[in-house]
Amino acid sequence: MAGPMRIRAKLNGDKTTVRVLMSHEMESGQRKDSSGKLIPAHFIQDVSASLNGKVVMTAEWGPAVSKNPFMQFEVKGAAKGDKISVSWKDNKGDSRTDETTVS
């Protein structure tokens, strides 16, 4: 149900800059709808990124991160053609994994 992530991984010298744009409502659970009812929380809790299958980054997010989150990080030791994979899991148990190759 969740939309695909846009992942770009660009090698520059010995560092690869990975940029990820995620499609997610990131509802904090503190907003109210027009009738005054709280809109239920729905946000990404766990993020992880792997290089060729080995986890290189994990993150724990909360309701403070806003809608359609954008994330950027750098990783060393990657070469062109290597696989970068990013996964997230949210508080409702939904999850998603997308991948790209380092260019």
Next chain:
Amino acid sequence: MKKTFIALALPAAVLALQACTMSSSASDPDKMTAEVIKSSFVDRGIAKLDRLNPDPANAACAAAEVAGQPIDANLAKSIEEANLKSVQWPSDGKFLGDWKQGEKIAQSGKGMTWKDKLDSVNGGNCYNCHQISKQEISFGTIGPSLYNYGKLRGVTDPNSAASKAIVEYTWGKIWNPRAYSACSQMPRAGHNGVLTQAQVQHIMALLLDPQSPVNQ
């Protein structure tokens, strides 16, 4: 000069025509515009089509701006006189209210859109266009700065005879700015029912009360 009067007369004439299609008046942009307006706009919420009824001042000012010319001086004067006559002065004789409430009204941009309700409390939209207090940095520049408004005009006692002219001008300007400037871009907050008399009194205090932060 003749052009502005035609602009006043035309909309009424065109509104009388029933079934107009786009192709019928390619040679007359004013006529075509009236047709486009009629076929494009609908009521939504509290925003009804009667909000587009041509007001003579609005029609004249718009026509002048389209032509890139200043409005005819005599026409401007007659618009100003007519609007000044329509200003409703405070029924209780009090020009100033509470500046604290005035600041809230100036900060609020709520009301009168199709998402608002008829009974909602409207804001004055003032900070959208004006600097007012020194503390508020989120201010617009469409209108002049009003910081130190009363102080710069030497208003130490708004009730004094010396301040009468300024106080009345300020009231009139907020109630109906067209009374002083025929094509003013400022809303006619009192005249058009956006703000109540009490709300205008509070804004007056914000600008003229020597205790107001605006005059510190």
Next chain:
Amino acid sequence: MKLIRKNVVALVVLALAAGQAMAQKSASDSIAEYRAMLQDGNPAELFEMHGEELWKQKRGPKNASLEQCDLGKGAGVVKGAFVELPRFFADTGRVQDLESRLLTCMQTLQGIDTSSVSTRTFGKGETANITALATWIAAESRGQRMNLPQDHAKERVMYEVGKRLFFQRGGTHDFSCATCHSSEGKRIRLQDLPDLTKNPGDGIGFAAWPAYRVGNGQMWSMQHRINDCYRQQRFPEPKFGSDATIALGVYMGVNAKGAESIAPAIKR
């Protein structure tokens, strides 16, 4: 006016970039920095992806894609089309903007029932699809310069109509588009206002929409932008794809001739 509804930055930067000195700076400088930070990872890209899928996907009772849709440069030609709209179309005999043209193609090529497309369903259903398509089509012209045609008589008339609509005062506040958009260097609260009576510069005004609005997390097309302008002007509402909205597009687009399009952009 709040800058963003949820008071968090959408950006999570884990890499240690060169530190930025948080020295004394003006409000506009800070906002310019905030916007520069947002340029990378524009969520509009998510809508571009969806729009491209919709263009190529067989849909509707006719089970056809939109790949034969004529956006003004010939059937199926997408690159460069965005910067020449609105323009006259012989098959419909009218001047159309991008979104009303997409309506035409969805109806004629795909047989889709577009009656649900309206200003009341922005962000939903087929209206959201049109926004996604518009986002992708705009992206296909990114970097090109606005170059609306004025060869056809109807295009020239629509310019004049757009001009008159632009200066039309109305509503409870006597606002017109010109109230905010006819001077240089002005702003409403802290939001800079482009002068739309002339070319306001690269990537500004007509050349910056569709845009992703960070403040409410929504992708806004030009139809949506014009609609909300009229709402704030306290006018009644122009219908989706109505001639009034198209005429305004002609006026703004022709005035912006030569301006570089950065659509789809990112806004607060």
